[in-house]
Amino acid sequence: MTPFQNVSRLFKGGNMPITTIDSHTEGESTRLIVEGLGDIPGSTMMEKMIYFKTHYDKVRCLLTKEPRGSREILAAMVTKNVTSDAAFGLIYMDAKRYPYLCGHATIGAVVTLARTGFLELEEGGNTILIDTPSGIMEARAYVAEGKVDSVAIFMVPSFVLDTNREILVEGFGRVSVDLVCTGGFFAMVDAAELGIAPVMDNKDQLVDLGMKIIDAANEQLTVVHPSRADINTVDVTEFYDSGRKDGQAQGRGMVVYGESHMDRSPCGTGTAAKLALLYHYGKIKMHQPYLNFSPLGTCFEAELVTASKIGSLDALVTRIKGRAWVTGLHQFVLDKTDPFQQGYIV
Structure with missing residues (x-):
């Protein structure tokens, strides 16, 4: 007997599965929700995002937190288009929030x-x-x-809000940040000035510092998008370097x-934020x-x-080109006796 012979029994009693197709884009995972929630109402993507947040936030938690996911998972919900020429819409989410945009x-x-x-x-370019939620993207x-x-995307316009803003970071000291917006606000940190390279050997130190920079920037600085008053927090820290090698402009970031x-x-x-800066x-x-x-x-x-x-x-609008690979097809279920109804983070 195949162990999958009676798999349909998993879904009895109204326990409808949520179907996702997972992929990675140059190493970063995406969990794409394609079935199980039905249509998300709303005449704009912001309305759809708010509806999802209000009615399905537990789904975000289930898919992006343990034991089904982890803090490393970014999920996205496929929706119907809200503009006539668009093929579909996307609502982005991770273990903490709903980003307005995600390139990967x-x-x-x-x-x-x-x-x-x-x-x-068709063959060639399409x-x-x-x-x-940040607007239509090509x-x-x-x-x-x-x-x-490969896929090239034309990001929403990026702009530099302010530069050389000094903040006091708990347990570290003073750090100079530049404030750049691409969908949401970034605290940009020049790795050379910081003295810590954005490489894997420094991952633990920079992840800890990056989260502290986000907290300090939101406590000590004010950011507001000129035409989107709801975009008013720093959500990301980017440590970057840049230079030239063999005549090619290039750099690394974390x-x-x-x-x-x-x-x-x-x-x-x-x-996009880096190039604008x-x-x-x-x-x-x-x-x-x-x-x-x-x-x-x-x-x-x-x-x-x-x-x-x-x-x-x-x-400035940045064109970005990268590759992605499908990694799996998943059907997630939740038993009513499961003690972790909305997952957890450790």
């Missing part, structure tokens, strides 16, 4: 939905529009021999957020190719492609 998860979603056949793509999926080889999570990928929003300091130019490496050594290809304004502030 968007790349992962495009690759996953192409694999399932939801997205019907343009896909995606609704997000993606381009590049198909070779029937398979998505991005910290959520429940003390280190992004395994180069981070899509983090890459480097441009602000005159260290890169528009349309200059840039390689941004993760702590694992994986890479996003990036460049600044257009300039715009957000309020009175200069803003």
Whole structure:
């Protein structure tokens, strides 16, 4: 007898499974919710996100916390589009919050939905529009021999809010941060000035410091998006370096957020924030190719492609290109006697 012969018994008694397709984008996981919750109502992605947060926050906790997930998991819910030209929408979530935007998860979603056949793509480049809580995002999926080889995404405009702001960090001392927004606010820290390289050997120290920087920045500084008053907190710390090698502009970064999570990928929003800051300091130019490496050594290809304004502030759109791979198909259930109804973090 196969042990899976009576698997349908798991789902009796109204215990409907939540189906996800997992992937990783240059090392960073995405858990894409594709079935089990039905349609998420709302005429905008913000309305959909608020509805999900109000009615399904326990699902976020189940999928992004132990014992089914961990602090390292970022999940995203596929929704119907809210703009006529978009193919679908995404609501992003992790073990702590609901980010308005996530680049690596968007790349992962495009690759996953192409694999399932939801997205019907042709050989060569394919343009896909995606609704997000930060606005509509353009993606381009590049198909070779029937398979998505890579995905480029055009991030929402990034802008530098302020620079050289000094904060006092508990247990460390004074740290200078630059404040950059790509969907949400980043505290950007130059690793050379800090004296700690953004490499795996320093992961534990930088993750701890990064979370303390987020707390200190929110206590000591004020941030408000010029046109989105609801975007008013620092949610991410990015430790970065930058330079040139063999004539190529490149650098490495370590991005910290959520429940003390280190992004395994180069981070899509983090890459956009970094390039906007480097441009602000005159260290890169528009349309200059840039390689941004993760702590694992994986890479996003990036460049600044257009300039715009957000309020009175200069803003820049970054094109980021990366790869993703599907890792598994999962059906999650919750027994009413399970003592961990909303998971836990240790």
